[in-house]
Amino acid sequence: MDQYTIQHSPILMNKSAEIVSRQAGHPSPPLGIVAIVFAVLFNAGLYQVITFSGKAHFPGPWESADTITGYFQAHASEVLVCAFLQFGAAIALGIYTATVVSRLQYLGVRAAGASIALFGGLMTVFSMATASLVLWVMAYPGIAHDVAVLRALYYFSFALGGPGFSVPLGLLIAGVCVPAAFMRLLPKWLVIFGLALAVIGELSWLDLITPKALLLIPLTRFPGFIWLIAAGFLLPKAIKHATTPVRS
Template sequence: MSATAGTAERRRVQGGPHLGALAIVFAALFLVGLVLSTMLAGGKPYPSPFGDGAGIVAYFRDNPDAVRIGGAFQFGAAIPLAIYAATASARLHQLGIRVPGPTIALAGGLLAAGFLALSGVIGWVLSRPEVHEDPALVRALQLLNFGAGGVAHVVPLGLLLAGVAVPGLLARLLPRWLAWAGLAIAAVAELSTLALLVDGAAYLLPVARFTAIAWLIAAGFLLPRQRGRSET
């Protein structure tokens, strides 16, 4: 192979942002938003949509800065997540995967990022003082915020994991334990749909969300750029 051809091949293989770094940025923005919003609210966590209505309205009225900061960081976290999905899909195609997995990963990741961004924007709306004059509007917006940033974000996030984990398992692109873990987390994420029917199933959302974040980081560092490295 000539030097020119070798350079072109290396550029083709090494193109695109680092998946592990993207996952870390996504996780950092999301977690920093949670921590800052809790600190600005004097240690009060974001209220559950299933809690007391008067307490929920009071939280948004008394902590607009916390709500605004949390929403801004959620919106920001959606951007590296979308880039991760696009990059992972392109990487799998580059690795010769011609099954639906890469497209499922792309669709799931973009949906997850879009709903997370929507949740962030709704959070910004909830921080506006004029909204607080109508308690019914506050409750409606909080439920929409929960739906967008909860079920509507976590369920497609599971599709992103499954879309990467299945090819990673079948083509031996990822360690078997990591691929199987991704499928298990994806299953929990899909089961979190039950939160729309049964309030008690909402506990599945943080379980799926935070394990999925950890999995995306691990997969981002272990998914190879070319065939052969993870197949032994």
């Protein structure tokens, strides 16, 4: 195929432009930095309600109604700050999700994995945002004194922030890992780590029927922060090698 044919063929010209564009780099927010912002905001919010010094801390679902209502009545300001920061974390995760899916598509992923990642990421974001807004309601003056309403809101918030977070996060991670493995976009160790987290995340679904599965939620959440940050920095922004042109 001669140079004249290439220059005057719209299909070949478009293909050539696409290859050059992909080599130039994906125009997007820095994924690794966005993941760090997400992790920092989330954990800063968690810091407001968690303590390791034996003082009052955010109650677990196994605790008594008096303990749950007593905490929210006495610590409304800490819960309010937690809700504020974690709502911000949800926004950061939404930006990460949109960017990582766009990056996969830019790098040539046409498989269902990118769409699964988008679904999982957005579901995690919606769960987080809703849970944080419910926490804000619980911290609102007067709500904590209505025991029945508070307990209903508490368990709803816990479900959203528990399996409602870990299960779809596993889908986000798996949706990135599988196509990245086939196209060698991420290191093998990070793919294996991600797939293990995805399995744990999906198994955390069992928490809805057995309290013994509760540990699977933090086992997905906190290592998941590390995976998201690592993937954000290691996922390439551009195709390293141009596709070999078709010759006739």
